[in-house]
Amino acid sequence: MTAAAILEICDISKSFGAIKALTGVDFTLQGGEIHALCGENGAGKSTLMNIIAGIVQPDEGTIRLEGKEVTIASPSAAQRLGIGLVHQEIALCQDATVAENILMAAINNRRAPLMNFRRLYADAQKIMDLLAPIPVETPVAYLSISNQQLVEIAKALTLECRVLMLDEPTAALTETEARRLFAIVRDLKARGISIIYISHRMAEIFSLCDRVTVFRDGRYVATDSIASVTPNDVVRKMVGREITQLYPQKLSPERRSDRPVLSVGNLTYRQGSDGVSFALRAGEILGIGGLIGAGRSEMVQTVCGLRPKVSGSVELNGEPVSIRNYSDAVRAGLVYLSEDRKASGLFLDLSIASNISALDLRKLTTPLGLLDRRAEAKQATELVERHGVRMGGIETQVSTLSGGNQQKVAIARLLSVGPKVVILDEPTRGVDVGAKVEIHRLLRDLAERGVGVIVISSELPELIGLSDRVLVIHEGAIVGEIGADELTEEAIMLLASGVRQQRSNARQAHNVA
Amino acid sequence: ANPFKCEPGEKYVMNVMVSGVEYWFPVYEMFKQAGQQFGCETEYTGTPEYDVNKQIATFDQALAQKPAGILVHPMNSDPFIEPINRAIDQGTAVVTFAADSPNSKRVSYITSDNVAEGTYAADAVAKAMDGKGEYAVLENPGQDNHDKRIAAFIGRMEAKWPEMKLVGRAASNQDATKAYQAVLSLAQAHPELGAVFMPEANSAIGAAQAAKEGGGKIRVMLADVNAKILDMIKAGEIFGSVNPNQGMQGYMGFMLLWLAKHPELIDPMNDARRSGFNGMGVPFVDNGFSIVTAENADDFYWDAYLKRRGTKGIEE
Amino acid sequence: MDAEIKASAPGLGGRNWLRLGSMREAGLIAIMLALCVAMTFASPHFLTWGNFRAMLMSFSIEGIVVVGMTILLIVGGIDLSVGSVVCFSMVVSGALFLMGLDPWTASLIGIGASALIGAAMGFFVTVIGLNHFITSLAAMVIVRGLCLVITKGTPLSLFTLPPGFKAIGQGSFGNVPYVIVIFVVVVAIFDFLLRRATAFRKVFYTGSNEKAAQFSGIKTKQVKFWVTVLCSTLAGFAGVIYMSRFGAATPTFGAGMELNIIAAAVIGGASLNGGSGTIFGAILGMALLSVVTSSLILLDVSVYWQDMIKGCILLAAVSIDHFLHSRKS
Amino acid sequence: MDAEIKASAPGLGGRNWLRLGSMREAGLIAIMLALCVAMTFASPHFLTWGNFRAMLMSFSIEGIVVVGMTILLIVGGIDLSVGSVVCFSMVVSGALFLMGLDPWTASLIGIGASALIGAAMGFFVTVIGLNHFITSLAAMVIVRGLCLVITKGTPLSLFTLPPGFKAIGQGSFGNVPYVIVIFVVVVAIFDFLLRRATAFRKVFYTGSNEKAAQFSGIKTKQVKFWVTVLCSTLAGFAGVIYMSRFGAATPTFGAGMELNIIAAAVIGGASLNGGSGTIFGAILGMALLSVVTSSLILLDVSVYWQDMIKGCILLAAVSIDHFLHSRKS
């Protein structure tokens, strides 16, 4: 590629209080390229994006756009310069329709005094259909987190930008949507738009991007052409060490047991549909796959008492347990990690320590009903250290952590209660390669110690690499089970998309119940 | 020497709630003038709010400065028992006005007769309607002197004017818009409604407007006045008002306090010395009231009074 | 739990407007109708133009304030100072008139002064960064104080207002008072604008998720500032009409009005968290409160019981509405 | 913009307690001290026990209500009915006493009845799903109505209350009234519990993110229900003390009290969005309001100007506090 640099970042630094998020980083984006940005959680990727998009102001350093030095004072200034950003954290107006969210920037720039809803819906639907057939007149509040992510992406596609930044756009997407997104990104590139692409998924980066820049601890490490490096090289640069084995050893067939830790019998979680039954055996990691909106989260949340069930039974270690609400489940040793970190996972305003204690306060309570703060601090420190959370201290407010570190705090909370069965919904969403390996190893350790582990993941390689067995959900029903030896992406996709299903039904699945 | 003189620094305080509204001003004016005639200091205090707790706080604060006497309008009677008794015990004379705290050790109580006011208002309305017709009242339930006026008004109608029929009671709570709505609704329910009585002036502005819009056949009668009410009385939009004699309330209020503070001036033929009772204590004074009509309304404008007398009202 | 309620409100496009069944306000309308039918049987005086005129008159000026409050609630704000500002506008205009200005100019200045109060609040909210609640609470006290300072505690009698000016508040087109006409026009304009105008969509976005709105380039501080000003300006406008109607400016006027107004907007579906609400709903809320009040008087219910019954009906109405609405979605 | 304020509140460990500089309340304390020093120079009457006693007495019973309100604000609720409930508790206890019950039993029943009002509100909020604002607004009207119904509009004179009972509100340990002692004890207990008790930690979780709290197995509806009950119960407790202090039960008592109380809590750092607030801060807020009010009277400021100046000082205090706090983080 011979094109000139369109965006040059020189010597940018940024700190938040005591935390140095970026230290003198340089970065160059050339015209018409897709440039991957890699780094561990908290390496400063999102911070750089926020600086370029005018959301955060740098402490030092300069930004040059097409050779001219610019200051980007606000998101609207960035838009005027032709810079667009898909945020890592979903920020949508829940009360407004999908269409309005997608075209909000355009509405903002509109000269005409009155809205033209008909045009708005038509325009928005055109853009939305590129990604997924979500009806654009639906209020965003009705969409699942994955669909909201799609809306967030669609939003960026409407901007007439020269530079588009995508901050972990696929974190909440399944394979199908992700592929559609890649097609769009390639198309944008063909139209001469320069793209910065942030992801923790190496496979994506290597199939999509032209060059890759690595950050570590807020510093620039290297930029390479994709053709000249291997995924292992990139990972090594990111984490500063070799990661040899991406996924832990699976359960060997001879150690496989038939003793179920958790068995779910004829559970009906949607009015009027058939019940589902499955069992989780001791020592195994059970994966659950499916398309967006298939009902995976809904199913496991019902098992945990987070949603009311219509009928059905749950047994733990062969004993029937009565779960009327989630605290019953926690008491019985069945815990759940939410897929929506922001809305239902964490207390963003509260400290790390109090986030971790939330799941079982009784353990930290003295006989007088007071909170034993020494025990709380000890527990938090231990868990935070075990999971390598990058932070200022356990009194730090969770909202200031990077996405991946927030996820680690959420997992730490889950394990604080010593559970019998853990159900993790998208456990590595937004987590960096190194940490991902650690989480996977942790899950495998848990399984080996006899804790039942269920993992819902939309990232097929993860599902395949981690699970001993995978259940596939389609439109609320279990449509198949795949053993470890038959696990391939094709096998899962075939079941997940409902082989005998017509195309039109897919749209229905996205619809509001 | 003239015994009717204050010591230097001898201070008399008047204490009220909703201190920003004008009812108190003529009272304080004469309180102040009496004080000036005696060479005493006077001060106007109270809370701008309608809140007994806050009023007691200002009363306590005034007390902390050890004044010679306090003329107080206790928003509610019993809550003031303890503070008034405390004041008496520390040697500050206390006189209540316009509302009483009968179970306290206050020396005197001065007021116009709320019962007489209500009774007179009833007679005036009934006479104008030839003793026959429908009437309604707007209330402010919970405020003692207002409740008394209403009760007296209704009582008099029942006793003396049997053909006057009470057709509606609504709470306007001293709010012009609520009074407006209430009178409109009452007029709908009772097309023959001929009069409406309310015990204070704030409601009257709304009530009179509603009556006017209803064709002017409803006579609006109230207690107390202000510039707007006076204008409306003059224009015939309000039938009339009974207005307590605020000036005497203040002047006599001061006198009662001063007397109570100076019992040494007299040596009465009674057991006062032996019993320790204040020989200058006058239990009750009626300051009277006036009937405001189109003819005499001009005499009740506060602004005009201030100009005529050249005083600064409560700000001195 | 609030999500469902919020959801359908702003999405209402022009097309939905006529589909009563799907409207946020359908429940409220049903409750109102039920109440009216019951009252028609209970009192022969209820179903008369006179009574309706009386009810309309009683809330139409406050209705103008409700419009501003609803928009402010949508942007995520609240204004406890509206009662004081209504009074302030009356008092300023009245005092200027008494000083010799013609009433129209005086009123304009009164409204302008109210807008300035709004601007001051907007400044504290957007520049200093205080929240609306505490800012407007302080403003409520300050502005009420200003009213006392200006009037010296006595009502200004504006008996000499020229008939042409008095006509605004007291005159009528045949049987329909101007006040009602003004009210309907203001409500219609703002209801339309709020549903259709681009500028007002930004109000919804800002109230729904301020950050998301900023990311889309919306200057949310400006939006909040101007909505705050609008709310105070409408309160000032209402104050001038009150002045015309009552021919007076009382320094205690409008005390406690704010709660009634906020209640109306909330009954009508506005969320205190911002992002949702309609003018039409808020006016229905106001109307409901007014129908209840005047029904209690029509039925000659004892004053001691009126408050209690009114409160119970309010609670019942909100519960029924909530129930109807949450079942639907 | 609110986030910074929230951050430091609940995490405060025991160690931080002594580090004044890092406290949320440091700014407020500084403002209070500055005001007190200025007043000491301005008025010889300010720095006297008599004056301090008057100021403390004026807010100590309301301070008990502030405690409940602060906890309710933390859980994300609000209660506009507190003034009515204070009155209700007085009126119920008073009426029962007049019917021949001994005053202690009567008071217990009064407090219990207040708790029931809280439970009813809690029911509407958690089971029916209404929000706190509208529920408590309706409760405010209904309960005030109940007070009118019970008393028939006239104050109940409780002159015959036995001295032992009157002592609660009117007696003192030497120079220190019991009321102040009760207030300090209640504040100390709840401040401690809120910082340290497990049960109250759940209040913070629920207020910070209700959904996340549910996903942590916390029964958020129960938490909200009980906090609502607690707030009303404390209001009922305050009502009984008022009754003892005043020896009367007036059906209009406590009207408008709620705004003052909410203002105090907000000045003291409670967020109206839930998740943050401290009892200590709220009491400081209350004290600030009280010092300002009484200073204006001591300085013999004209009544016309008092409200205005008070409002301005309130606004200034909140702004300075906000500024100090946001600079620090």
Ligand SMILES: Nc1ncnc2c1ncn2[C@@H]1O[C@H](COP(=O)(O)OP(=O)(O)OP(=O)(O)O)[C@@H](O)[C@H]1O
């Ligand atoms: N607003 C803030 N206040 C304080 N610290 C912050 C803030 N935003 C980011 N940080 C800190 O800055 C560092 C860089 O964060 P950033 O979000 O840029 O990481 P990232 O590379 O995007 O990580 P991830 O892959 O997890 O998204 C982190 O340590 C984070 O805790």
Ligand SMILES: Nc1ncnc2c1ncn2[C@@H]1O[C@H](COP(=O)(O)OP(=O)(O)OP(=O)(O)O)[C@@H](O)[C@H]1O
């Ligand atoms: N509270 C709700 N209201 C309306 N629709 C809902 C609600 N909860 C879930 N749905 C819908 O039910 C379907 C199943 O959602 P669920 O979250 O269980 O899917 P999933 O398989 O986990 O997929 P995802 O990857 O989107 O999480 C989705 O279409 C979702 O939009």
Ligand SMILES: [Mg+2]
């Ligand atoms: Mg990031």
Ligand SMILES: [Mg+2]
């Ligand atoms: Mg899911």
